[in-house]
Amino acid sequence: xxxARSGIMNAVGSTETPPTRIAGGIxxxxxxxxxAYGILAAIxxxxxxxxxxxxxxxxxxxxxxxxxxxxxxxxxxxxxLYQSARHQPPNPLWNHYECGDGKWICLGMIEAHRYWHxxxxxxxxxxxxxxxxxxxxxxxxDNGEELTxxxxxxxxxxxxxxxxxxxxxxxxFIYTVVNDLTDLTEDVQALLxxxxxxxxxxxxxxxxxxxxxxxxSENPCTIxxxxxxxxxxxxxxxxxFCGYNDSEIEELFREKVIVSPKSPV
Numbered sequence: 689x690x691x692a693r694s695g696i697m698n699a700v701g702s703t704e705t706p707p708t709r710i711a712g713g714i715x716x717x718x719x720x721x722x723x724a725y726g727i728l729a730a731i732x733x734x735x736x737x738x739x740x741x742x743x744x745x746x747x748x749x750x751x752x753x754x755x756x757x758x759x760x761x762x763x764x765x766x767x768x769l770y771q772s773a774r775h776q777p778p779n780p781l782w783n784h785y786e787c788g789d790g791k792w793i794c795l796g797m798i799e800a801h802r803y804w805h806x807x808x809x810x811x812x813x814x815x816x817x818x819x820x821x822x823x824x825x826x827x828x829x830d831n832g833e834e835l836t837x838x839x840x841x842x843x844x845x846x847x848x849x850x851x852x853x854x855x856x857x858x859x860x861f862i863y864t865v866v867n868d869l870t871d872l873t874e875d876v877q878a879l880l881x882x883x884x885x886x887x888x889x890x891x892x893x894x895x896x897x898x899x900x901x902x903x904x905s906e907n908p909c910t911i912x913x914x915x916x917x918x919x920x921x922x923x924x925x926x927x928x929f930c931g932y933n934d935s936e937i938e939e940l941f942r943e944k945v946i947v948s949p950k951s952p953v
Contacts, residue, residue, distance in 0.1 A: 690715025690747030722750040780835040789847035792866035810858025919947035
């Protein structure tokens with residue numbers, strides 16, 4: 689519901705496509721992040737000024753904050769910012785292209801004029817550099833569909849790894865691979881930065897899990913314990929924090945008021 693109410697379903701695709709559901713519980717995750725952010729800010733304020741306060745977070749507010757640039761631009765201009773169709777971009781050097789092996793590459797050169805000369809040379813299309821259709825930002829925007837078609841055919845002529853090397857050797861370009869989530873699990877940057885780490889789960893054995901996006905030089909994050917199994921900590925919570933004794937807890941288990949860690953799932 690947070691996705692729909694916040695408008696972010698219109699950020700995927702273009703004006704030619706219907707609103708698109710985004711998989712993965714993004715609103716839940718963003719709400720949790722903003723709640724943690726708010727609690728930390730409140731704790732700092734309490735420590736500095738001795739003031740306690742209520743922290744109020746919603747999925748709607750969190751998803752609006754995630755789209756801060758788009759929301760503010762809409763407020764300023766009075767109209768929504770929708771993603772343009774891939775084949776009709778206002779800047780073909782800020783677009784993604786399918787390579788000859790079916791893999792995609794993304795160009796991120798928003799200031800296209802800075803890169804156009806070197807890009808044309810590296811890509812073997814120097815004859816287009818001063819073509820009246822593409823000679824500057826305005827003409828490339830006006831003829832974005834035509835230039836995108838040319839680049840589509842060009843990128844389709846070689847596998848992605850070849851284009852990555854060509855762009856690497858050819859200039860100071862902004863570009864990267866387009867990962868799917870399977871690719872991401874093997875991405876060298878994700879692995880080197882410990883965004884994906886190894887973990888030996890006591891039940892499921894060795895596995896890979898998501899790491900931490902924030903890294904601390906003095907107190908690095910580590911996994912302290914696994915996600916609890918159903919009812920795993922029921923006894924500990926009831927005894928330590930709720931004041932129940934062992935016999936009372938066993939009675940609650942027998943009456944199935946609470947789930948026993950030995951109960952079948």
